[in-house]
Amino acid sequence: xxxxxxxxxxxxxxxxxxxxxxxxxxxxxxxxxxxxxxxxxxxxxxxxxxxxxxxxxxxxxxxxxxxxxxxxxxxxxxxxxxxxxxxxxxxxxxxxxxxxxxxxxxxxxxxxxxxxxxxxx
Amino acid sequence: xxxxxxxxxxxxxxxxxxxxxxxxxxxxxxxxxxxxxxxxxxxxxxxxxxxxxxxxxxxxxxxxxxxxxxxxxxxxxxxxxxxxxxxxxxxxxxxxxxxxxxxxxxxxxxxxxxxxxxxxx
Amino acid sequence: xxxxxxxxxxxxxxxxxxxxxxxxxxxxxxxxxxxxxxxxxxxxxxxxxxxxxxxxxxxxxxxxxxxxxxxxxxxxxxxxxxxxxxxxxxxxxxxxxxxxxxxxxxxxxxxxxxxxxxxxx
Amino acid sequence: xxxxxxxxxxxxxxxxxxxxxxxxxxxxxxxxxxxxxxxxxxxxxxxxxxxxxxxxxxxxxxxxxxxxxxxxxxxxxxxxxxxxxxxxxxxxxxxxxxxxxxxxxxxxxxxxxxxxxxxxx
DNA sequence: GTGGTCTAGACCACG
DNA sequence: GTGGTCTAGACCACC
Numbered sequence: 001x002x003x004x005x006x007x008x009x010x011x012x013x014x015x016x017x018x019x020x021x022x023x024x025x026x027x028x029x030x031x032x033x034x035x036x037x038x039x040x041x042x043x044x045x046x047x048x049x050x051x052x053x054x055x056x057x058x059x060x061x062x063x064x065x066x067x068x069x070x071x072x073x074x075x076x077x078x079x080x081x082x083x084x085x086x087x088x089x090x091x092x093x094x095x096x097x098x099x100x101x102x103x104x105x106x107x108x109x110x111x112x113x114x115x116x117x118x119x120x121x
Numbered sequence: 122x123x124x125x126x127x128x129x130x131x132x133x134x135x136x137x138x139x140x141x142x143x144x145x146x147x148x149x150x151x152x153x154x155x156x157x158x159x160x161x162x163x164x165x166x167x168x169x170x171x172x173x174x175x176x177x178x179x180x181x182x183x184x185x186x187x188x189x190x191x192x193x194x195x196x197x198x199x200x201x202x203x204x205x206x207x208x209x210x211x212x213x214x215x216x217x218x219x220x221x222x223x224x225x226x227x228x229x230x231x232x233x234x235x236x237x238x239x240x241x242x
Numbered sequence: 243x244x245x246x247x248x249x250x251x252x253x254x255x256x257x258x259x260x261x262x263x264x265x266x267x268x269x270x271x272x273x274x275x276x277x278x279x280x281x282x283x284x285x286x287x288x289x290x291x292x293x294x295x296x297x298x299x300x301x302x303x304x305x306x307x308x309x310x311x312x313x314x315x316x317x318x319x320x321x322x323x324x325x326x327x328x329x330x331x332x333x334x335x336x337x338x339x340x341x342x343x344x345x346x347x348x349x350x351x352x353x354x355x356x357x358x359x360x361x362x363x
Numbered sequence: 364x365x366x367x368x369x370x371x372x373x374x375x376x377x378x379x380x381x382x383x384x385x386x387x388x389x390x391x392x393x394x395x396x397x398x399x400x401x402x403x404x405x406x407x408x409x410x411x412x413x414x415x416x417x418x419x420x421x422x423x424x425x426x427x428x429x430x431x432x433x434x435x436x437x438x439x440x441x442x443x444x445x446x447x448x449x450x451x452x453x454x455x456x457x458x459x460x461x462x463x464x465x466x467x468x469x470x471x472x473x474x475x476x477x478x479x480x481x482x483x484x
Numbered sequence: 485g486t487g488g489t490c491t492a493g494a495c496c497a498c499g
Numbered sequence: 500g501t502g503g504t505c506t507a508g509a510c511c512a513c514c
Binding site for chain 1: 140141144147148209210212213214216217218220221223224226227228229231234235237238239241242
């Protein structure tokens with residue numbers, strides 16, 4: 001569990017949390033069955049409220065990335081590599097559609113975008 | 122003035138406003154000296170609050186894209202084509218840096234991103 | 243808004259809330275565009291926490307039954323009668339599958355269940 | 364003893380246990396005098412805690428479906444067929460009252476419910 | 485005034 | 500010790 005929280009970010013904390021964890025799961029850094037830290041422990045370590053952690057965990061469960069066993073803990077779901085690729089693609093494409101509509105509003109062509117990307121990536 | 126407002130969007134309305142107008146200015150659709158509609162009129166037409174329009178206009182002024190003449194109205198600034206290109210690049214790169222950091226968090230390479238962009242652009 | 247809360251019920255309060263409201267929407271008692279009471283007002287009237295109301299409203303939004311306009315309030319979605327029938331059926335069937343599996347575990351046939359239902363309905 | 368346990372279910376494990384066993388007793392699958400497996404053995408086989416099994420057995424005793432002989436084990440009670448029918452009806456009706464109140468909250472008539480039941484039973 | 489978020493602390497059922 | 504829920508009160512952005 002390697003999480004960076006920014007209190008000054010525009011993004012809500014719980015969203016920062018589930019975005020980072022979902023990325024780690026879909027990259028394979030957190031493997032199937034991995035036992036997430038108890039929400040209270042995570043809350044203490046990250047210096048946020050229990051409810052904030054809970055909200056992030058709930059979103060991860062809704063995405064099918066983790067499952068909860070009351071009284072035992074939360075665990076990374078058993079996803080096949082193809083499931084993971086599929087989910088990863090879904091999540092990224094969703095964001096990319098927003099990004100491209102922004103670029104398009106400035107009149108950028110695909111070539112413009114690719115060129116700029118190469119500069120900064 | 123061709124603006125689309127979404128009430129249910131996550132983006133605040135004033136931000137939707139100034140993003141769309143700044144894009145139109147930097148694309149050259151709204152040319153130097155163009156007289157923006159009076160705040161009250163814009164508010165009525167767009168069915169939003171006067172305060173919301175005021176905030177958007179203020180942000181545009183802060184960006185140097187428009188200037189206000191008290192009692193006469195707001196006008197698109199006189200930017201040279203190179204200034205406009207420069208500003209456009211600044212704004213887009215600022216957003217693109219955020220976008221790419223998100224892609225990177227999922228472990229995507231430049232090639233991955235370009236490929237996905239080609240699919241949906 | 244006619245809601246009954248039971249603090250002694252096994253069901254969490256937020257669930258009681260969204261179940262009752264979703265039922266009212268799908269029965270047509272709360273019509274499209276109906277402005278739900280502000281969460282703070284609802285919390286005060288129902289003598290529960292703001293967060294509890296928020297959680298219920300969030301679930302309703304997730305179900306597509308209401309939508310939120312920040313700064314303005316929450317409103318019942320514009321569902322066609324066929325959409326409503328569809329959603330109602332989905333929700334009820336989901337529960338009914340659980341119920342029937344319970345009846346089946348006792349060896350009851352469809353006829354047994356129907357007969358008992360007629361007795362108590 | 365043919366029991367299926369779900370860790371991710373909303374129902375507590377001890378409840379899953381006594382519901383399934385009580386159903387088996389009342390269906391006649393477990394007959395009078397049947398010696399239930401020792402708590403420790405059941406716990407091992409079902410991969411749950413001893414405490415959990417104990418709680419389920421206690422609930423069954425409370426329902427009058429089994430009795431304990433200290434040092435010898437737990438046995439299915441000697442119920443007459445009419446007693447069993449009576450108890451079975453009680454338990455099922457109790458649950459059915461909850462179920463029907465839910466259906467009623469959505470405005471369903473007896474006919475609606477019966478029709479849906481026929482679809483899925 | 486409205487929703488959006490967050491905190492700190494509490495009680496409960498469950499295992 | 501774990502998750503599940505709830506409270507009361509607070510600050511913020513937005514309209």
